[in-house]
Amino acid sequence: MQVYLSCPDCIEEQARHEASSEPPDYVNTPKRLKSYPVQLTNEISYEVKCDFGHSSAVLVGSTNHEILFEFGVHSILDGYYREAITSFAASLERFYEFASRSIAIAYGCPEEKEVKCWEYVAAQSERQLGAYIYLYAAHFKEEPRLLSGSNVKLRNASVHKGKIPTRNQAVKFGNEVLSIITEISLKLWQTIPQAAHKVLSDRTQISINNIVNAGGTRPKHVQSIGLATHGKRPLEEHLKRKVMEHSRNTLDKHRKIIEELKNR
Ligand SMILES: [Zn+2]
Structure with a gap:
C-alpha cells in the first residue's frame, strides 16, 4: 500500500x-x-x-492496527474484498493487543513481565482474545463489545475457507471493526492515557531503533x-x-x- x-x-x-x-x-x-x-x-x-x-x-x-485497517480500505478500493476482510480482522487483533497491553501496564504490571506474558499469548489469537476479554472486564467492569456472530462467521469463511465476499459484506465488516476500534480507543485514552501512550511510544522506539540499526535516519x-x-x-x-x-x-x-x- x-x-x-x-x-x-x-x-x-x-x-x-x-x-x-x-x-x-x-x-x-x-x-x-x-x-x-x-x-x-x-x-x-x-x-x-x-x-x-x-x-x-x-x-x-x-499504530499497527491503524495501518492494517488502511490496508483493508485500499483493498476495497482495489476490489479485493477477501483481502479487505483479512486486513480488517488483523487490524482488530492488533487493536486487542494494544488495549490488553495498555491495561496491563496501567495496572502496574512491570514492563519486562508484560513483555514476557505477551510472548505466551502472541502466537495464538484465541489466547490473545481471552486475555483481552478479561483485562477489559477487570478495567471497565463490563464485558467488551466483540465482533458480531455473523461477522465472525464471515471472517472465518473468508480467511479459512476461501470465501470471496461481496463489496457490501466487506464494507459492513470493516465498518463494525472501525466502530469497535473507535469506541474502545476513546475509552482507553479517556481512562488510561499514560499507559496507552507508553505502549505506543515503546513501539515507536523499537521501530526507530530497527531503522537506525539498518543504517536509516x-x-x-x-x-x-x-x-x-x-x-x-x-x-x-x-x-x-x-x-x-x-x-x-x-x-x-x-x-x-x-x-x-x-x-x-
Ligand atoms: Zn526537499
Missing part, C-alpha cells in the same frame, strides 16, 4: 519563502509542495527523497496520512474521501509500468 508524504525540508523552505519579502517563486513552489509515494510496512518511519535532493525520515505516527518530523481510525466517520465516508488519492496512486503506478516498458 502506497501513501504520499511531503519533504519536511521543502515545507520548511516554502514557509521561510512565504514569510519573506521575496517575489513569488512559480517554479520552485509547486516542486516544494509536491508529495512523494512511500510503501507502508510495519515500521513507523519512512524515508522521503525529494526532487531537490533532500533526504528526510518522516514519522507517520500510526532518525525521524525528526511527523506527518498524518489521513487514516480511517482518526476520522471518526463511517467507513463509506472514508472510502469516498480516499477515492481521489487512490486514483492518483493507480495512475502513478501505471505511468511507471509504461515508462519501464518503454525503456526495455
Whole structure:
C-alpha cells in the first residue's frame, strides 16, 4: 500500500519563502509542495527523497492496527474484498493487543513481565482474545463489545475457507471493526492515557531503533496520512474521501509500468 508524504525540508523552505519579502517563486513552489509515494510496512518511519535532493525520515505516527485497517480500505478500493476482510480482522487483533497491553501496564504490571506474558499469548489469537476479554472486564467492569456472530462467521469463511465476499459484506465488516476500534480507543485514552501512550511510544522506539540499526535516519518530523481510525466517520465516508488519492496512486503506478516498458 502506497501513501504520499511531503519533504519536511521543502515545507520548511516554502514557509521561510512565504514569510519573506521575496517575489513569488512559480517554479520552485509547486516542486516544494509536491508529495512523494512511500510503501507502508510495519515500521513507523519512512524515508522521503525529494526532487531537490533532500533526504528526510518522516514519522507517520500510526499504530499497527491503524495501518492494517488502511490496508483493508485500499483493498476495497482495489476490489479485493477477501483481502479487505483479512486486513480488517488483523487490524482488530492488533487493536486487542494494544488495549490488553495498555491495561496491563496501567495496572502496574512491570514492563519486562508484560513483555514476557505477551510472548505466551502472541502466537495464538484465541489466547490473545481471552486475555483481552478479561483485562477489559477487570478495567471497565463490563464485558467488551466483540465482533458480531455473523461477522465472525464471515471472517472465518473468508480467511479459512476461501470465501470471496461481496463489496457490501466487506464494507459492513470493516465498518463494525472501525466502530469497535473507535469506541474502545476513546475509552482507553479517556481512562488510561499514560499507559496507552507508553505502549505506543515503546513501539515507536523499537521501530526507530530497527531503522537506525539498518543504517536509516532518525525521524525528526511527523506527518498524518489521513487514516480511517482518526476520522471518526463511517467507513463509506472514508472510502469516498480516499477515492481521489487512490486514483492518483493507480495512475502513478501505471505511468511507471509504461515508462519501464518503454525503456526495455
Ligand atoms: Zn526537499
